Every structure is written in C-alpha cells, then in structure tokens.
Amino acid sequence: MLVNLRSLDLNLLVTLDVLLAEHNVTRAALRLNFSQPSVSVHLAKLREILGDPLLLPGPRGMQPTARALALREPLREALESLERALAPERPFDPAGASDTWRVAASDYGESTIALPALRGLREAAPNTRLAVVELAPARVAKQAAQGEIDLAFHTTSDAPENLRRRALFTERYVLAGRADHPRLKRRPGAKQFCALEHVIVSPDGGGFHGVTDEVLAQAGLTRRVVLSVPHFLFVIAVLERSDLVAMLPWRLVREKAALRVVEPPIEVPGYEMCMLWHERSHRDSAHRWLREQIARAV
DNA sequence: ACGCTGCCAAGATCTTTTAT
DNA sequence: ATAAAAGATCTTGGCAGCGT
Numbered sequence: 457m458l459v460n461l462r463s464l465d466l467n468l469l470v471t472l473d474v475l476l477a478e479h480n481v482t483r484a485a486l487r488l489n490f491s492q493p494s495v496s497v498h499l500a501k502l503r504e505i506l507g508d509p510l511l512l513p514g515p516r517g518m519q520p521t522a523r524a525l526a527l528r529e530p531l532r533e534a535l536e537s538l539e540r541a542l543a544p545e546r547p548f549d550p551a552g553a554s555d556t557w558r559v560a561a562s563d564y565g566e567s568t569i570a571l572p573a574l575r576g577l578r579e580a581a582p583n584t585r586l587a588v589v590e591l592a593p594a595r596v597a598k599q600a601a602q603g604e605i606d607l608a609f610h611t612t613s614d615a616p617e618n619l620r621r622r623a624l625f626t627e628r629y630v631l632a633g634r635a636d637h638p639r640l641k642r643r644p645g646a647k648q649f650c651a652l653e654h655v656i657v658s659p660d661g662g663g664f665h666g667v668t669d670e671v672l673a674q675a676g677l678t679r680r681v682v683l684s685v686p687h688f689l690f691v692i693a694v695l696e697r698s699d700l701v702a703m704l705p706w707r708l709v710r711e712k713a714a715l716r717v718v719e720p721p722i723e724v725p726g727y728e729m730c731m732l733w734h735e736r737s738h739r740d741s742a743h744r745w746l747r748e749q750i751a752r753a754v
Numbered sequence: 755a756c757g758c759t760g761c762c763a764a765g766a767t768c769t770t771t772t773a774t
Numbered sequence: 775a776t777a778a779a780a781g782a783t784c785t786t787g788g789c790a791g792c793g794t
Contacts, residue, residue, distance in 0.1 A: 755794100756793105756794085757792105757793095757794085758791105758792085758793090758794105759790100759791090759792085760789105760790090760791090761788105761789085761790085761791105762787105762788090762789085762790105763786100763787090763788085763789105764785100764786085764787085764788100765784105765785080765786075765787095766783100766784080766785070766786090767782100767783080767784075767785090768781100768782080768783075768784090769780100769781080769782070769783090770779100770780080770781070770782090771778100771779080771780070771781085772777100772778080772779070772780085773776100773777085773778075773779090774775100774776085774777080774778095
C-alpha cells in the first residue's frame with residue numbers, strides 16, 4: 457500500500473534518514489539539533505505511518521528491521537535529489553554550456569541582430585548551438601508559450617502583449633539603390649523620389665502599400681511601387697542589379713558597398729526592435745545570459 | 755479556540771559494571 | 775555465576791509557543 461504523501465510530514469523523512477544512518481535516537485537528535493525526545497516522537501510517527509518498528513532496541517543499540525535496511529538507500533537518494541532540485545540556481549557557465557537556443561527572426565533580424573551576436577556567442581559559449589527559425593508574427597506568442605522558441609526578434613510596436621520584452625535599438629529608413637545609380641548621385645527631392653521605381657518589402661506578402669506611402673499620401677503624393685517581395689535580403693540583390701530603389705532599414709544597408717544610401721526627401725517614422733521571450737525563461741540564468749549577450753552585441 | 759511542534763521532566767527498559 | 779547498582783537510552787506526559 458502506498459503512503460499518501462499529503463498526510464506525510466516530509467521532515468519525518470529527514471529524521472528517518474539520520475536515524476537509519478546512526479541507529480541511535482540520541483545521536484540522531486544531536487545531528488538534527490533536536491532534543492532526544494523529539495526524535496523519539498518522530499520515530500513513533502514513522503513507525504505508525506510505515507507500519508514497521510524500523511529500529512528495535514537490541515543487544516548492540518537499536519537494530520534496523522529489514523524494512524529499515526531496504527529503505528535506507530532509496531531514501532538517501534530521494535533526499536539528495538530533492539536537495540539538488542531545491543538548491544539555489546547556480547550561475548550560468550557559458551564555457552561549459554551545451555544548450556541549443558531557438559530564435560525566431562526575419563531575415564532582417566538575422567542580419568541586424570543574430571549576425572552581430574553570433575561571434576560573441578561562439579567565443580563565449582563554443583558548445584552551444586543556435587537555431588534560427590522563420591519569424592511568423594502571428595504565431596510568436598504561441599511558439600514561445602509552447603517552448604518552440606526561446607527568443608524572438610520583433611518590432612516593439614506590434615509585439616504580443618503577454619511576452620516579456622527588451623528593446624534592442626531604434627531603426628530608421630533610408631533610401632537605397634545601386635552604388636552607381638544615376639538618380640541617386642544627389643539626394644532626390646520629393647518629386648524625383650516619387651518618380652523612381654520602388655521595391656517594397658511586404659512580410660505578409662503581396663502588399664504594395666507601406667509606411668512610406670502613407671506619409672506620401674498625407675502630402676498628396678504617390679510613388680511607383682513596381683515590386684513587392686517578402687524578404688529584405690532579396691531587395692538588396694534586386695537593387696544591385698537594377699535601377700529600382702527601396703526605402704530600407706539603415707542597419708541593413710549601411711555596410712553594403714554595392715549600394716548607395718541617401719537620406720529620403722520625406723520624413724518616414726522608424727520603428728523599435730526588441731526581443732521577446734516567455735515568462736518561464738525570464739529568471740533562467742542561461743536565458744538571461746543569452747539575452748544580455750545579444751543586447752550587448754547590437 | 756484549536757492543532758501542531760518541540761522541549762523538559764519523569765518513567766520504563768535495556769546494558770554494563772560491580773559485588774558476592 | 776548470580777544479583778544488585780549504575781549508566782545509557784527510549785518512551786510518555788505535560789507545557790509553552792506559534793500559526794490558522
């Protein structure tokens with residue numbers, strides 16, 4: 457018959473553990489910082505609960521019953537396991553860690569966050585692995601909740617409310633075209649800007665209308681958006697091989713020698729990037745280290 | 755007010771020492 | 775070898791502190 461743990465004071469097991477080691481109530485009491493009678497009462501309760509005398513007074517002190525002998529090792533292991541489980545979390549050791557982290561990122565997040573952070577991660581924690589998975593904004597909250605991803609890189613403004621977040625940087629838009637683009641030798645005016653052929657990134661797919669178009673509309677202007685693509689990096693390839701231009705995040709194009717980057721003639725509001733994670737990971741020392749590492753890298 | 759826990763004091767039991 | 779005395783150890787009963 458199983459002992460109901462609800463009705464069992466686990467402190468009794470601590471006493472039993474010491475009793476099984478000492479075979480002596482007085483010495484057990486000394487070790488436990490209890491009075492001898494208290495331990496005697498504990499033993500009485502244990503006898504009642506387990507239905508076994510456990511320790512019998514005999515010729516050479518208290519002799520353990522067969523049940524007591526059978527109990528000793530498993531009990532010791534169980535208590536040690538509990539002690540380990542309840543021990544204060546030890547600080548994360550990057551050098552010895554072999555975690556695999558799953559991070560959701562768009563190709564923009566890959567370029568501007570994952571890439572800068574990668575070197576530091578490899579150096580500090582060489583036995584860890586990083587899995588970057590496609591960022592699907594609609595699914596981030598669920599993925600985080602189900603533990604499919606540890607971290608997501610996302611714009612702050614439309615990030616799921618129920619996830620923890622930390623701002624990483626603010627981004628602004630610049631106008632980019634190929635390095636020797638004839639119309640970008642000087643910063644174009646609004647009219648020339650609208651006359652150019654534009655590429656737009658539409659992560660949801662298929663859209664031809666973005667923030668830039670809204671700002672233009674307020675000024676009574678429209679531009680010619682001739683290509684819509686879902687990924688940022690493809691835009692760069694397109695710009696390099698055509699006369700198309702695009703309003704792109706500054707961080708994505710700042711080191712692209714093949715591109716010419718100019719300030720746009722109109723003021724397009726930027727956005728803030730943040731990383732998102734689930735409450736469950738919030739206090740985890742490994743996860744905190746990862747977050748700190750990434751925040752420092754960007 | 756009640757129940758739980760631990761302590762102290764006293765009683766009970768068993769072991770060891772000492773005397774015969 | 776046996777019995778009494780002393781010592782060690784466990785159990786029981788009563789009490790106080792504490793939290794519900």
